[in-house]
Amino acid sequence: MRPLLELVWAExxxxxxxxxxxxxxxxxxxHLAHLLRAEGRRRHRLxxxxxxxxxxxxxxxxxxxxxxxxxxxxxxTTMGIDIKTFQLILDAGFEDLWNSTPIPRTDTNIHGEPRLxxxxxxxxxxxxxxxxxxxxxxxxxxxQLIFALIPSTVSRYLAFARxxxxxxxxxxxxxxxxxxxxxKLDEMTNLIQVAKIxxxx
Numbered sequence: 387m388r389p390l391l392e393l394v395w396a397e398x399x400x401x402x403x404x405x406x407x408x409x410x411x412x413x414x415x416x417h418l419a420h421l422l423r424a425e426g427r428r429r430h431r432l433x434x435x436x437x438x439x440x441x442x443x444x445x446x447x448x449x450x451x452x453x454x455x456x457x458x459x460x461x462x463t464t465m466g467i468d469i470k471t472f473q474l475i476l477d478a479g480f481e482d483l484w485n486s487t488p489i490p491r492t493d494t495n496i497h498g499e500p501r502l503x504x505x506x507x508x509x510x511x512x513x514x515x516x517x518x519x520x521x522x523x524x525x526x527x528x529x530q531l532i533f534a535l536i537p538s539t540v541s542r543y544l545a546f547a548r549x550x551x552x553x554x555x556x557x558x559x560x561x562x563x564x565x566x567x568x569x570k571l572d573e574m575t576n577l578i579q580v581a582k583i584x585x586x587x
Contacts, residue, residue, distance in 0.1 A: 395475035408525040447534040449514055465517035466489055472517075476509060484509035489546050515540070 452460050458468045469514065489505070495559065507515060516534055522528070525542050535543065555561040 425475055448532045449511060449534075453510055453514060465514065466521045467517065468543060472510075472513065475513060475551070475554060478558045480513055481509035481551060483550045484512050484547075487521075487546075487550065489542060506535055507533065507543060512543055512547040512549065515543055519544055524578060 428432075454466065456469055461467060461469050461472060467475075511533065515529060518529060518532065526537060529535070529540050530537065533540070
């Protein structure tokens with residue numbers, strides 16, 4: 387492009403000079419606009435990419451440390467349930483459904499066999515991810531750090547875990563909310579009144 391500009395300038399034709407200056411200005415403006423848009427996207431990107439996360443979500447992630455601690459306090463603080471309840475949900479069908487159902491994706495066969503070895507999280511990790519999500523008000527970037535997952539995996543696993551947890555709880559009688567009959571209601575009311583009298587304000 388430079389020899390063309392030198393030729394135009396050498397001939398002294400004002401129309402060619404004006405056209406060449408405009409052409410250079412348009413290309414320069416386009417390049418600057420592209421750089422500014424890219425910078426704006428970088429400033430507003432609120433997610434982490436794979437190189438910024440731990441290499442393997444199944445080994446040494448903060449979630450793995452929390453799960454292996456088997457601390458009731460840690461489970462209740464982060465997920466709102468104790469270890470016994472967490473294991474009860476896994477055993478009530480969550481783990482079986484997680485291991486037997488393929489994760490829905492647009493590029494896979496929904497009726498195919500699940501590829502458990504290719505999953506970033508096992509059943510406990512999937513349940514932990516969803517319970518963390520329900521319990522906290524943190525952004526998904528926090529979940530990315532705890533579970534060492536990229537954004538698309540976090541959103542896909544949250545939807546999948548929600549579906550499986552709902553199916554599990556629907557089939558588990560103790561998770562149903564029901565009205566008490568009159569006798570049971572009277573019994574519970576009396577227990578509350580006795581406790582209230584025994585506990586002075």
